[in-house]
Amino acid sequence: MDKTFEQAVLVLNCGSSSLKFAVVDPATGEQYLTGLAEALGLPEAEISWRFGSADKQKSPLASGADHTQALQFLEEVVFKGQEAMTQALVAVGHRVVHGGELFSQPELITDEVEAGIEKCIPFAPLHNPAHLLGIRAARRLFSHLPHVAIFDTAFHQTMPPASFMYAIPSKLYKEHGMRRYGAHGTSHYYVAGEAAKLLGKPAEEVNVITAHLGNGGSLCAVKGGKSIDTSMGITPLEGLMMGTRCGNVDPSLVFFMVDELGYSLDQVKDVLNKQSGLLGISGKTSDFRGITQGLEEGDEQCALAFDMFCYRLAKFIASYYVPLGRVDALVFTGGIGENSLVMRSKVLSLLAGFGYQEDAQANEAARFGQGGLITAEGSAKAFVIPTNEELVIARGAAAFAG
Ligand code: AMP
Numbered sequence: 001m002d003k004t005f006e007q008a009v010l011v012l013n014c015g016s017s018s019l020k021f022a023v024v025d026p027a028t029g030e031q032y033l034t035g036l037a038e039a040l041g042l043p044e045a046e047i048s049w050r051f052g053s054a055d056k057q058k059s060p061l062a063s064g065a066d067h068t069q070a071l072q073f074l075e076e077v078v079f080k081g082q083e084a085m086t087q088a089l090v091a092v093g094h095r096v097v098h099g100g101e102l103f104s105q106p107e108l109i110t111d112e113v114e115a116g117i118e119k120c121i122p123f124a125p126l127h128n129p130a131h132l133l134g135i136r137a138a139r140r141l142f143s144h145l146p147h148v149a150i151f152d153t154a155f156h157q158t159m160p161p162a163s164f165m166y167a168i169p170s171k172l173y174k175e176h177g178m179r180r181y182g183a184h185g186t187s188h189y190y191v192a193g194e195a196a197k198l199l200g201k202p203a204e205e206v207n208v209i210t211a212h213l214g215n216g217g218s219l220c221a222v223k224g225g226k227s228i229d230t231s232m233g234i235t236p237l238e239g240l241m242m243g244t245r246c247g248n249v250d251p252s253l254v255f256f257m258v259d260e261l262g263y264s265l266d267q268v269k270d271v272l273n274k275q276s277g278l279l280g281i282s283g284k285t286s287d288f289r290g291i292t293q294g295l296e297e298g299d300e301q302c303a304l305a306f307d308m309f310c311y312r313l314a315k316f317i318a319s320y321y322v323p324l325g326r327v328d329a330l331v332f333t334g335g336i337g338e339n340s341l342v343m344r345s346k347v348l349s350l351l352a353g354f355g356y357q358e359d360a361q362a363n364e365a366a367r368f369g370q371g372g373l374i375t376a377e378g379s380a381k382a383f384v385i386p387t388n389e390e391l392v393i394a395r396g397a398a399a400f401a402g
Contacts, residue, residue, distance in 0.1 A: 005088035007401065008032060009394035010142070013095040014134030016126055017041055019070045021049075022390050023085060026398035029391040032085055035078065037061065037070035045070075049078050067130075068137040075141055092138055092147045093397030095186070095389070096131045098124035099151030100177060106154070106396035109135060109147040117149065123181065123234060148397035155185030156220070156227045163229040163323065180238070182230035184212040184334075186392040188220035189227075191333045191385040196225070198373070198383055199328055207324045209317055212387065213343075214334035215243040215286065219313075221320040229323045231316055237273060240316060241309050243286035246276035248312075281305035288336045288343070295342070310343055314350035321354065329381040330356070332374075338386050339367050344374060348382060355380035 006027060013020040017040045023033040035049025045061040047070060059077070062069060079086050094109065100120040107113045114135060121128045131149075139147050156164075164180045165173060172178040188210045195210070196203040203225035210220045217240040221229040231239030231247075241247045249272070257263040257271065271280075279286035282294060282305040291309075294302025321327060330351075332344055341363045348356045357379035366372045366384035375382045 003032075003084060005032070005085050007090050007398060008085060008088040009397045010089055010092045010138075010145075011095070011390045011393045011397070012092060012134055012138055014067060014130045016130040019067055019134060021074060023089070024390050024394035026391070026394040029388055029394075031390065033078070033082075035074075037065075037067075037073070040066055040070060047073055047078075049074075051082075066137075067133045068141070071134075071137050071141050089142075089145060090401035091397040092142055092145050093393035094131060094135050094138070094147060094149050095152070095393055096149045097127035097152045097183065098181065099149070099153045100181065101157070101179075103149070103151045104154050104157035106399065107149045107151075108400050109139065109149050113149060123177070146397070146400045146402065148400050150186060150393045150396045152183045152185045153181045155189045156182035156230050158226040159228055159230065166233075178234060180230070180233040182218065182220070182227065183216070183232045183236045184218045184220075185227070186389045187212045187333060187387040188218075188222065188230070190388055190392045191331045192220070192222040192225065194371075194385045195329050195331050195383055198385075199381075201328075206328050207326050208329045208331055209320045209324065209327055210331045210333065211313065211317065211337055212334040213240075213313075213332065213337035216245065217242045217313075217334065217336070219316050219320065221323045223324055229320060241312050242277045243288075244274045244277045244279045246272045246280070278305045278309065281308060288340055292340060292342055306343070306346075310346040310350060314347045317347070317351060318354060327354075327380070329383055332382065332384050333387040338369070338371075338384055341367060344382070344384070348375065351380075356382060358382075 008023050009026050011022045011024050019037040021035050022031050024031050033051050037047040039045045041064060043063045045065040047061055048056055048058040050056045061073060096117055098120045100123055102116045117128055117132055191210050192208050193203050195208045196206040199206055208222050210222055212218055216236050219231040220227050237245050239247050254268050257268050278291050282291055282302045291302050291305050295306045344363055345358050348358045357376045359374055359376040362372060363374040366374050369386050371385045373383055
């Protein structure tokens with residue numbers, strides 16, 4: 001029997017050489033289609049996709065294919081024979097990493113909104129230009145649909161000045177926008193909402209600490225459904241120890257590397273963004289699975305990377321008891337948060353003083369897409385909640401459907 005479709009949103013996430021896409025039902029979250037175009041601009045450009053849980057399909061793209069050509073392939077080849085699905089499309093939702101202070105909610109994309117995204121390029125020099133490429137190509141190709149930008153920073157626009165300001169001369173904020181903006185907003189928003197459901201209360205009455213831990217990682221203090229503090233800063237380098245990013249360091253490290261070691265600023269940028277974190281300490285891998293494997297095999301550097309990751313995370317979580325006062329639950333999400341039971345076990349034990357006690361069986365069960373409460377009866381509550389940024393983007397975009 002042919003599948004029927006109520007409404008569907010095309011969700012696009014454009015990187016500089018990649019384009020991730022999904023067709024999502026904004027009501028149920030069902031993902032009818034997911035896929036990725038990779039190595040754009042290179043000879044080996046290719047695209048892969050899958051309908052629901054069907055087998056993955058793959059095809060090379062023309063050598064050096066760009067975002068426009070990838071979207072053309074999507075429209076002409078992938079969508080072919082999928083009339084029921086494509087006719088259900090009501091909007092296109094674009095993930096945008098940085099909206100600065102200009103955007104605090106989903107925005108219908110107009111030329112002015114594009115100009116605003118362009119204005120925020122200094123804060124996300126790799127991401128925003130790539131988003132614009134995708135947005136411009138998609139607006140041309142799917143001109144009959146409303147296009148909506150969903151910003152990673154938007155959820156954090158409710159942070160008060162005491163948490164978003166840096167203790168640097170205020171004119172640098174007033175004249176140049178130098179402040180903390182945060183990231184992963186759609187994920188923090190989604191899992192905070194799901195945590196409220198699990199607690200059986202409206203989001204407005206719930207205080208949670210959400211830990212999005214993937215290749216990049218950030219924490220958020222969510223009070224009554226609003227972000228009031230987050231660990232990432234003007235860029236996604238601040239805060240937690242990540243796959244290849246250093247997180248919080250003494251900024252004087254920069255002067256030391258430049259003045260004493262003769263590094264160029266580009267080299268410093270590369271060290272702190274791409275050679276640090278789990279990779280820098282382990283000397284082996286930025287992938288948390290590799291770190292935990294090394295830990296099991298007795299690799300000392302992997303063990304140190306693991307300990308540092310958990311210790312710094314637990315300390316940061318503890319600090320959010322200050323803005324929140326009362327914490328109803330801690331939430332783990334993202335690739336590491338959703339899957340690494342050893343990390344969760346360690347972090348909960350480091351937070352024992354705050355009343356957390358792991359339920360080992362429940363912790364073991366909450367993996368590979370399965371969420372749930374992972375703490376014992378009478379303990380402060382910690383949940384694993386698989387994130388769903390595509391759904392937040394689809395819902396934000398569907399709100400603009402004609
Ligand atoms: P993300 O950026 O959210 O896709 O998360 C990527 C991170 O999740 C990588 O560090 C992976 O090693 C980690 N990850 C994925 N699956 C597992 C797993 N089963 N156990 C531990 N870490 C995992």
